């Protein structure tokens with residue numbers, strides 16, 4: 036019987052023959068990383084383990100992005116720990132402010148995670164890199180410490196659910212809408228422990244930026260990870276970025292899937308996830324009119340250049356509503372610079388938006404846009420849990436950059452159609 | 456490793472907030488956490504359980520937040536092993552990482568009653584229900600997982616593995 040892409044990647048990274056779903060294996064890790072929240076505990080454990088060096092100085096990443104640029108003294112101390120550890124152990128991929136970006140956007144951009152890799156990150160949205168055809172999973176700090184010391188991770192071989200998307204996308208419907216729609220169909224534990232393999236003609240037609248958005252949110256359906264088979268678009272993205280060799284894997288036509296779910300996209304409208312779960316998704320036609328106080332465009336989900344271009348297209352020549360704070364956060368420095376070169380930042384500022392240096396910031400209620408009691412935000416991020424962006428009685432609605440931009444202009448949740 | 460203990464039976468979907476309520480997460484001291492284990496489910500649980508007892512539960516044990524505190528609290532309260540129909544993904548990982556043996560078996564769970572005495576051979580993957588005189592075979596845990604469990608968790612395992620590698624160089 037054939038194998039899925041994930042089974043092939045795992046087979047290539049372990050000494051066990053004949054992998055079966057449910058087997059527990061040790062897998063060699065190609066790249067491991069952590070951030071300013073998860074790395075400090077791991078660093079402590081790593082040092083206690085007696086390890087004298089990390090398994091490979093080129094294959095460990097430390098990215099201060101959550102509360103960096105340091106938002107307070109505590110975060111400053113955490114970030115300092117990362118920096119000192121990186122110096123002491125000569126870790127090459129430490130990203131200081133000014134070179135930094137949100138980890139899941141930064142690592143693919145720098146060519147540090149590649150197709151066919153096993154990637155382990157101490158952050159739940161590590162699944163983002165699955166868009167490159169890598170097996171990328173989020174783990175805890177203890178696991179990350181062990182990977183830094185040994186270069187391997189234990190895991191259970193997961194089964195895969197295949198999603199096949201067909202049809203023609205309506206105007207303004209993006210990767211974000213497809214994944215929100217999918218999560219609403221299967222629920223926040225609909226893929227618990229399993230891999231979500233995204234495929235079909237619609238996925239093949241999407242840019243890398245949109246694919247990252249889709250894989251980013253697989254975890255919001257409980258999945259172990261999301262993955263997309265590499266194709267020409269993937270290779271085009273990798274070109275000039277990859278710093279080492281990599282391997283392309285594809286699923287066999289007769290691979291065994293736990294389930295195959297077919298989704299016709301032709302009728303799907305832009306989606307909005309209502310508080311307080313990503314599965315509470317409704318089409319934009321049922322969400323219009325809800326008053327908002329803030330609009331966030333950014334994060335590892337939707338802070339890439341394509342997202343900023345769409346937002347700029349809608350905001351061009353418009354003014355942000357007088358009672359709305361529009362905050363735009365390019366996910367990496369390269370994206371930021373590109374946006375400046377293309378004139379997007381000028382459009383944002385002229386429209387009355389605030390633009391920030393890359394950071395996770397408001398996405399997890401850190402800083403740079405916290406909600407007061409009773410306030411409501413539309414956001415291109417990935418989680419709308421209670422209190423995620425501030426006060427426990429505030430609300431977050433999740434949507435695409437197009438919806439977030441249109442809503443910022445009209446002061447209420449709105450479709451771009453209403454702006455023009 | 457042979458584990459023998461009395462069964463405490465739980466239903467499906469026991470979440471990490473039940474295992475250790477969030478109000479106690481301001482500490483990571485196992486002793487402290489152990490004192491409040493399952494408190495909202497049964498306030499007497501910690502008093503009633505004996506060192507070495509075994510939890511038997513339905514589907515999706517340990518769902519909810521990803522905190523390592525949950526298996527730590529169970530282990531510190533005296534739980535020696537958990538057998539469930541299935542585990543939530545992160546709980547499964549965390550339990551192994553802190554050295555708490557866990558097994559998935561629908562059969563064992565279906566056929567055992569509260570208070571039964573189980574004997575678990577973690578190496579052979581054999582579970583005996585001594586009260587009912589039944590023997591079950593579950594999936595063998597791979598050697599290195601057994602090692603992780605026997606040394607007391609992933610952090611200890613890393614230390615030993617590093618020493619072993621050093622000797623082999």
Ligand code: SF4
Nearest residue numbers: 137334335395398399
């Ligand atoms: S942007 Fe948000 S979801 Fe992404 S890594 Fe940062 S905090 Fe997590």
